[in-house]
Amino acid sequence: MLNDICRIQPGIKTKRISSYDRTGRNADYITIGIGETADIAVMEGAGIVKHIWITISCEDTFIRRNAIIRMYWDGEEHPSVESPIGDFFGQGWGEEYSFISLPLAAAPLKGKALNSYFAMPYGNGARITIENQSSEAPIRCFYYYVDYEVHPEMPASMGRFHASWRRELTGVHPESGENEWGTISPQEPNPSVEHNYVFADIVGTGHFVGINYYVDSPGPMWYGEGDDMWLIDGEDWPGSLHGTGTEDFFNSSWCPNELYAHPFFGYARVPDKLGWMGRTHCYRFFLQDPVYFDKSLHASIEHGHDNSLALDLSTVAYWYQTEPHQPYPELPAKEQRSNMPEIGVADVHKWRHEWRKARGNSGTLWGNEE
Incomplete structure (x- = not known):
């Protein structure tokens, strides 16, 4: 996987789009209001997105399911990437927890830093958006890097x-x-x-x-x-x-x-x-x-x-x-993306209670009787 790290490639330029404070101060984030969609990166020409880093501060504790990340290549109408942001980076159920893999990671502090190292080529422009579908709160602080390469052209063989x-x-x-x-x-x-x-x-x-x-x-x-x-x-x-x-x-x-x-x-x-x-x-x-x-x-x-x-x-x-791709099924509304209720010890105890009643309610039923 490191075979090409030593290859000199003239003409390729390394670029970054980030949420840094354009005034030179330290408010290095953007805010995404309730129901708003933000373009976090728009690139022209040919290139490859090499790395994405994101961290979020929001009063909505379910924002990892309520925020949607989408990516569009070459001016396409239908996104090639569409997912709740947490699930995409390796966190399910709207939760925060650490996740380690080669192409994706949720890094310290306690899984709050979302990273992607998937290579994402494009030949004629690219756009990455974040939609805040929360009905509870704006995304108060959305920090991000999008690191990418500019190429003279993109070979037709690049998916x-x-x-x-x-x-x-x-x-x-x-x-x-x-x-x-x-x-x-x-x-x-x-x-x-x-x-x-x-x-x-x-x-x-x-x-x-x-x-x-x-x-x-x-x-x-x-x-x-x-x-x-x-x-x-x-x-x-x-x-x-x-x-x-x-x-x-x-x-x-x-x-x-x-x-x-x-x-x-x-x-x-x-x-x-x-x-x-x-x-x-x-x-x-x-x-x-x-x-x-x-x-x-x-x-x-x-x-x-x-x-x-x-x-x-x-x-x-x-x-x-290769493009064009088949459009994805419509993403379920945020209410349909909520978690199922957690089953716990009390639920199991209630099941046992009903099982006991169904078998005559003897005081010595143990639990493995047929």
Whole structure:
């Protein structure tokens, strides 16, 4: 990855657009009012965005979901990047926490510094915007750097960077219910992608380079028996790439529930409740092994084997492709991006109470009776 660091490249200029105080004082930020959209960087000609750094001060504690980052290349109408700002940089659920990977990071203080090192080429101008969709407060202080290169021209072989946020509250089969690990009854096979969670549905030529995967599980069962399934250029199931389980897809094993940070993969957030109940953030970047496609890519993952679990799933997928790209589904309104209620100890106790009543309300029921 460092092969080109020693290459002398005449004609390339390094530039920065930042929020520095144009008066020379120390108010090195901009303010983005409620409902406002700010252009934080507008570039002309050809170039490559090399690094983005952002930090935010806002009284709205959910601003990482309520602020939207968008990026436009070459004068396009529909953004190539569209995501809540926290999810894009590697923080789910509107939370602040540290996140370490090679292309993206949330750095000290306590994850407040958002960084991207993805290369983002353009041939005829670029624009990066931030929309404050909060109804509670302006973004009082928005600090940023956009570091980029100016090139004489951009080769036609350079793809454009894309990122898209998706979310789904997954459902389960009415007959079998939440039946992971065959706990309730024997599980059925799943020889299709029909009911999977889809994290990328792309038309064009390019390569897939990464995913941030945010899962909120309302129950204690392991959420990760889901296989990843990739259908390339319109092929049928099982496709060119077919996985063996969620943790396997994220390069770990045996139902992990611990923090781990590798440059390419890891677990940036894990729950500390009962089993795997709560919020887990997994990530995987395909920097050495991109998934190539010539016409299209349909990438999905089961939510439990045979899609047997109700989960709150949200993802940001990252890829490069030729333009024009297929416009993304309309971003859900901010009310639809709010978190599901947290399930806690009291909820589990209430479940146990109802279970006890359903079994005769004996004073000595333990909890594992059939």
